[in-house]
Amino acid sequence: MSRQEDAPKDRFPAAFAxxxxxxxxxxxxxxxxxxxxxxxxxxxxxxxxxxxRLSAASGGIKSAHERVAEDFWEDISLDVSTPDDLxxxxxxxxxxxxxVEELRARLGASAADLERLVxxxxxxxxxxxxxxxxxxxxxxxxxxxxxxxDEELEADLVVDWRAPIASLYYEAAVGPAAYRAPxxxxxxxxxxxxxxxxxxxxxxxxxxxxxxxxxxxxLADILARPAAPHLRAVVETIQKEQSAVIxxxxxxxxxxxxxxxxxxxxxxxxxxxxxLHHFRSTLSSEHILILSPNALFTxxxxxxxxxLGETNVRRTTLFERIEAVLGGEAIEAPFEKxxxxxxxxxxxxxxxxxxxxxxxxxxPAYARLLSAFVRSLGPDDLVFRPIGDEEATWFSxxxxxxxxxxxxxxxxxxxxxxxxxxxxxxxxxxxxxMLMATWVDFALDAxxxxxxxxxxxxxxxxxDELPSDFDQTYExxxxxxxxxxxxxxxxxxxxxxxxxxxxxxxxxxFAEPERYAELWRAFQAETGLDGAxxxxxxxxxxxxxxxxxxxxxxxxxxxxxxxxxTGAGEDSAVRFVVVDEAQDYAPPEVLWLLTLFPKxxxxxxxxxxxxxxxxxxxxxPASVDWLGAAYAGxxxxxxxxxxxxxxxxxxxQALAAAVLGVPVxxxxxxxxxxxxxxxxxxxxxxxxxxxxxxxxxxxxxxHGMIAVLCRTERECETAEAYLDRRVPYQRVYAGTRELRGKxxxxxxxxxxxxxxxxxxxxxxxxxxxxxxxDRKLLYTLLMRAKHAAVLYAVGAPSPLIPVDRVSVVVxxx
Numbered sequence: 142m143s144r145q146e147d148a149p150k151d152r153f154p155a156a157f158a159x160x161x162x163x164x165x166x167x168x169x170x171x172x173x174x175x176x177x178x179x180x181x182x183x184x185x186x187x188x189x190x191x192x193x194r195l196s197a198a199s200g201g202i203k204s205a206h207e208r209v210a211e212d213f214w215e216d217i218s219l220d221v222s223t224p225d226d227l228x229x230x231x232x233x234x235x236x237x238x239x240x241v242e243e244l245r246a247r248l249g250a251s252a253a254d255l256e257r258l259v260x261x262x263x264x265x266x267x268x269x270x271x272x273x274x275x276x277x278x279x280x281x282x283x284x285x286x287x288x289x290x291d292e293e294l295e296a297d298l299v300v301d302w303r304a305p306i307a308s309l310y311y312e313a314a315v316g317p318a319a320y321r322a323p324x325x326x327x328x329x330x331x332x333x334x335x336x337x338x339x340x341x342x343x344x345x346x347x348x349x350x351x352x353x354x355x356x357x358x359x360l361a362d363i364l365a366r367p368a369a370p371h372l373r374a375v376v377e378t379i380q381k382e383q384s385a386v387i388x389x390x391x392x393x394x395x396x397x398x399x400x401x402x403x404x405x406x407x408x409x410x411x412x413x414x415x416x417l418h419h420f421r422s423t424l425s426s427e428h429i430l431i432l433s434p435n436a437l438f439t440x441x442x443x444x445x446x447x448x449l450g451e452t453n454v455r456r457t458t459l460f461e462r463i464e465a466v467l468g469g470e471a472i473e474a475p476f477e478k479x480x481x482x483x484x485x486x487x488x489x490x491x492x493x494x495x496x497x498x499x500x501x502x503x504x505p506a507y508a509r510l511l512s513a514f515v516r517s518l519g520p521d522d523l524v525f526r527p528i529g530d531e532e533a534t535w536f537s538x539x540x541x542x543x544x545x546x547x548x549x550x551x552x553x554x555x556x557x558x559x560x561x562x563x564x565x566x567x568x569x570x571x572x573x574x575m576l577m578a579t580w581v582d583f584a585l586d587a588x589x590x591x592x593x594x595x596x597x598x599x600x601x602x603x604x605d606e607l608p609s610d611f612d613q614t615y616e617x618x619x620x621x622x623x624x625x626x627x628x629x630x631x632x633x634x635x636x637x638x639x640x641x642x643x644x645x646x647x648x649x650x651f652a653e654p655e656r657y658a659e660l661w662r663a664f665q666a667e668t669g670l671d672g673a674x675x676x677x678x679x680x681x682x683x684x685x686x687x688x689x690x691x692x693x694x695x696x697x698x699x700x701x702x703x704x705x706x707t708g709a710g711e712d713s714a715v716r717f718v719v720v721d722e723a724q725d726y727a728p729p730e731v732l733w734l735l736t737l738f739p740k741x742x743x744x745x746x747x748x749x750x751x752x753x754x755x756x757x758x759x760x761x762p763a764s765v766d767w768l769g770a771a772y773a774g775x776x777x778x779x780x781x782x783x784x785x786x787x788x789x790x791x792x793x794q795a796l797a798a799a800v801l802g803v804p805v806x807x808x809x810x811x812x813x814x815x816x817x818x819x820x821x822x823x824x825x826x827x828x829x830x831x832x833x834x835x836x837x838x839x840x841x842x843x844h845g846m847i848a849v850l851c852r853t854e855r856e857c858e859t860a861e862a863y864l865d866r867r868v869p870y871q872r873v874y875a876g877t878r879e880l881r882g883k884x885x886x887x888x889x890x891x892x893x894x895x896x897x898x899x900x901x902x903x904x905x906x907x908x909x910x911x912x913x914x915d916r917k918l919l920y921t922l923l924m925r926a927k928h929a930a931v932l933y934a935v936g937a938p939s940p941l942i943p944v945d946r947v948s949v950v951v952x953x954x
Contacts, residue, residue, distance in 0.1 A: 171347055177337070178344050181265070184283070184298050185342050187291050188262045195255055257450070261287060264339045266299050267377040270310050271333035272318070279332070284310055286376060287450050302376045303418040310334060311384035315351045321388075336377070353381050365812065367845025368898045368927055370880040372406065372441055374448040379411070380404075386781050387411045390419055393776015394768060396723075397746040398760050400806040401797070401924035402788030405746040406442060406894060409719045412744060414449040416717055426453040430715050430738070433458055434722040435476060438894050440878050442721075459730065460693075462737065466700045466710040468637070470644065471690040475725070476875045478693045479890045482754060484853045486912060496755060498678055499694055503727030503756040505767035506667040510660050511698060511729060514650055515705040516554070517657070520545035523557075523706075524645035528564070528631050532580035535571050535631055536564065541640055557641065557706045564635045572628045576620050584623045585616070596622060643703035644686060647695070651683035694729070701733035713740045722894055723747035724758045728767050731759055735771060742776060750801055751893065751921045755914060786924070788896055790814035793930050796946040797923040801916050817923070817930040819938060819947040825904075827954055828933045829863035832901060835931055836868045836884055844898035844929070849886045850922050851903045852910075857888050860903050889918060892925055900926035903933060910939035 171177075266285035273279040288301040300307060308320045309331055318331040334350040363378055379387065386397055386408050399405045413429055431454060433439040439456045446454050460474050485492040501507065523545070525538040536544075541560070544567070548559040575581065596618050600607060607614050634640070654661055654676075665675055686695055703709045715738045720726060724747035726734075734743075745759050752758050759768065769778045784806050786794060791811035798805045820835075822828045832849065839847050849870065851857045861872065864886075871882030873891055885897070902922055910919055919941055923930055932942065 171349075173335075174344075174347070177269075177335075177347060180283075181339065181342070181344050184265050184289075185262055187294070187298060188258055188265060188289060190293075191289075191291070192255060192258050192262070195258070257287060258289075261285065261289060261299075263341055265289065267337055267339070268310050269333065269335040269337070270306070270331065272306065272309060272329055272331050274327050274329035277329070280306075282306055286374070286448070301418060302379075303415045308384060308388060311379050312353065312381050314353045365928075367843065368896050369845060370441070371444045372410075374411070374445045375407070376411065376449070380785070380787075382781075382783055382785070383408050383411075386783070387415050389779075389781075390416065391777075392742060392744070392779050394743045394745070394772050394778040396760060396765065396768075396778070396780045397744065397783065398780070399746070399748060399783030400786040401748055401751060401921065402786035402794075402896075403748075403783035403806070404787060405748070405783060406721055407445070408783065409721055409744065409746050410442060410445040411449065413454060413717070413719055414446060414451050417451050417454075424716065426451065427455065428714060428716040429454050430712075430718045430741075431456045432718065432720045432734075434725060434893060435460075435875070435891065437873070437877050437880075437891055438721075441880065441895055459697075459726075459734075462710060463696050463700045466703055467643065467691075467696060468639065470696070470699075472696040473690045473693045474875065475693055476890050479753060480853050480855075480888065483889065483918070484855060494681065495692075498681060499754065500756045501668065501670065501678065502682075502694055502698070503729060504668065505728045505757065505763050506664055508728035508732045508767060508771075509667075510664045511701060511732060512705075513660050513663075514657060515702055517660070518646070518706065519551070520549050522646065522649065522656075524642040524649070526640050526642045528634060528640050530627070530630075533575065533578060535568070535575070535628075536640070554705070557638070558708055561635055561638055561640075561707070564640065565632060568628055568632055568635065572624050575624050575627075576617070581620050581623055585619055588619055588623065592622065593619065638703065638707035638709050641703060641707055643706070644691065644695075644699045647699045647702050648683060648686040651679045651686065654679045697730050697733055701729065701736060704733060704736045710737055712738055715741045717742050717744070720745045721747075722751075724749050724752040724760060726759045727757050728759070728764050731764075731768060732771065743772075750803070750917055751924075753889070753918055753921065788927055789924055790928060792816045792946075793923060793926050796930070796943070797920045799943045799946050800923065800941055801920040814928055816948045817932065817946070819905075819932045819934065819942060819944070819949045821934050821936075821938060821949065821951045823936070823953065825859065825863045825935055827952055828904065828935055829860075829865070829867060830954070831933060831952055832860075832903070833864065833867040835901060836870075839899045839929060840883065845883065846880070846897045847884045847899045847901065848892060848895075848897040848925060849884070849901045849903055850892050850925065851886070851888050852918070853890075854888045856903060856909075857886055860886060889922055893921060895925060896927055897925050898927050899929035899931070901931045901933070904935050905932045905939050905942060906934040907937045907939050908935075910941055913941075915939070916941055 264285075266283040268284045269281065270284070271279065271281050282300050283298065284302050284304075284307050285299040286302060287299070288297065288304070289299040290296070291298050305320050305322045306327075309318055313320070313331050313334075315331050315334055317328075319326050319328040321327075336348050336350060337344060338346040363375055383404055386395070389395060389412070397405065397408070399408075409431070413431065416429065417424060417426065431442075433442065433456055435458060439458065443456070446452065460472070463472060464470075482492055482496060520542055523542075525541040525545070527534050527538050528536040528541070541564070544563055545556075545560050548563055549556045597615060600611070600615055600618060604611065650657055650660075661675070661679075664670075665672070670678075682695065685692055691699070700710070704711060718734065718738055718741045720734075720743065723745035726745070726747075731745075747758070747760060749758055749760050757764055759765075765778070765780070772778060786806045789797070791805075791813050792815065794805050794811065796817050820828075820831050822831055836847055836849075849860060851860055854875075857872065864870070868884060869882070870884035870886050871880065873880070873885050873887035875891065877891070880895075900922060902919075905919070919939070932938070932947065938944075
């Protein structure tokens with residue numbers, strides 16, 4: 142079974158052939174080769190000089206830090222004779238500590254600068270542009286991953302790729318051109334766009350570009366490289382449509398929809414880096430949040446921003462946020478939900494009902510119902526948890542309700558927060574009332590000896606001021622210590638709004654539909670739902686809300702109820718949120734996010750073709766209309782598309798598009814490779830043998846990462862049993878944080894957003910992929926592959942796979 146695969150090659154693209162010698166060595170065919178070689182050597186030399194100066198300065202800082210730290214106490218006059226002398230001594234200590242801390246910070250900054258410059262010296266820049274502004278002096282600009290300003294020469298030897306003038310490289314053709322500067326557009330003439338390949342401080346190749354595209358040939362070369370366990374930053378080949386999204390800074394909500402492989406994740410991360418550069422005087426990493434689909438993906442993208450010079454940008458998942466808001470509730474993870482629904486077909490009545498209910502409760506109409514429900518809630522609607530513990534109830538649910546009626550103002554969304562403040566004040570009075578409680582009697586014997594001794598000694602020092610009965614005073618002090626400790630724990634619970642049972646409150650919407658009949662009538666009128674099904678839906682959700690773990694969609698709604706009422710989890714410091722894989726977000730999830738981050742601007746990136754469940758997405762027209770209304774008054778909403786797909790070969794894209802029933806995305810110069818293969822086998826044992834042979838062949842061809850993708854976790858277990866250590870691989874689970882192996886065995890839900898050199902689809906038989914809903918799943922899995930795709934079917938293959946797009950192999954063994 143010998144076949145040629147598109148093995149990765151370390152080569153220069155065709156456009157560079159005239160300037161690269163035999164075997165890829167640097168050549169001299171370009172008329173400016175000598176000039177650019179000398180300029181590169183000059184820039185590298187200036188960086189080297191700066192490194193030497195910084196190293197010398199760092200040594201001085203380090204010596205000063207060690208000397209000050211060593212002499213710390215010798216430089217302090219410590220005198221405790223009088224209160225004034227004591228205060229002066231404290232001031233000396235503080236001043237000396239500040240000096241030590243400043244030197245430590247400068248030492249850390251110098252080390253970071255040195256590391257950055259050493260890395261930069263290997264490849265200082267990747268492009269050059271010559272631009273003559275109208276009425277101004279022509280400028281030559283070299284663009285790099287980071288800027289380098291030579292203080293001695295007072296010159297920008299390398300300009301950051303995020304600088305305004307750099308947009309000319311990404312978005313303009315040679316000729317009349319303009320870029321957007323802080324003071325307005327700058328028009329002029331772009332005379333030169335030159336692209337370089339520099340490796341280890343040596344110029345390997347270069348080419349002059351005339352069109353807008355930033356080097357399709359170099360893009361093809363980069364895409365041909367092996368996949369890696371982490372996504373990497375590649376700013377050299379940003380395309381025009383990608384640059385337009387990366388440099389947007391005037392939106393309130395920006396919806397970016399792009400095909401699989403269009404670079405959405407890279408664009409999102411580069412946009413974050415651009416924002417931090419563009420707004421560097423007012424924006425820091427703590428003001429930006431990236432929402433990823435899962436923890437594995439969070440780690441997969443973790444190196445990009447540090448490579449771009451930005452660190453400490455917060456990354457999290459929707460599920461982690463839900464867990465934080467709902468506290469100790471057991472919650473179904475999104476992965477578990479998808480696994481459950483993918484494992485059964487449409488003929489499974491329980492899963493079919495879950496899918497239909499999920500679709501209805503993910504609609505814009507339901508987001509409107511949820512919002513109206515929260516606004517309607519008063520003291521008699523909320524379910525209150527008592528505040529206390531197993532030994533004593535400090536505030537019963539009814540006591541809290543009576544307090545709630547005192548602070549409630551109809552239409553005032555902050556009334557629950559005011560209730561929390563009232564409970565905190567009432568806590569002190571309840572603590573006094575608890576001093577002589579029976580449970581405190583039993584707790585007296587459990588007071589730690591050290592605490593009891595400290596209290597006893599403190600009272601002895603004040604014995605002259607105390608009442609005559611010392612023992613009684615001592616016991617009361619112990620009681621007060623016990624009660625205060627317990628009160629502090631309850632105060633924390635109040636501040637976390639633990640007294641609001643958000644899940645039980647949300648359940649009332651379904652368990653008592655007549656109480657909220659007006660809301661349900663409006664929902665039914667908007668959706669056209671049959672009355673009988675609506676009653677069935679209400680009864681089903683009311684019942685499942687009594688069980689744990691909470692269904693993921695119920696947890697989202699309950700989290701929204703809690704945040705909207707109490708502010709739990711709210712973070713007003715976040716000013717930009719970037720949501721990746723946003724096709725998995727429906728209006729109710731977005732409604733909660735808008736509540737969590739009320740001051741934020743939003744970028745949603747996704748692809749409806751990769752939405753694996755039949756439910757509304759944020760990109761649907763009705764959802765977009767809802768989002769525009771929900772965000773109204775806070776900024777404009779805009780939509781952008783990234784239509785071109787760059788990751789996969791033309792043959793893989795053709796198969797994936799045919800599976801989906803859509804044309805192949807246009808706009809990219811597609812690479813070519815062998816056609817995907819469909820291997821039909823009689824049983825799982827034969828599948829495992831064919832799989833092991835193909836893995837060995839692909840590894841020998843030089844592929845960096847090979848993924849065996851299964852429909853579900855359960856199917857991964859089947860694959861593992863039949864592979865039986867035939868090949869080494871890493872099994873990827875929901876809790877896996879890092880991709881380490883060259884061969885990976887993983888379920889579909891964890892593969893989204895990650896790219897591999899080769900994808901091997903385990904059992905695409907008609908039994909496993911026989912429903913129309915499976916088209917999106919097959920498309921998503923196929924488009925993970927860069928170079929090669931092999932599909933295996935036990936028995937009859939899926940009718941969704943067009944046989945004219947694959948090379949069919951029938952195995953009898």
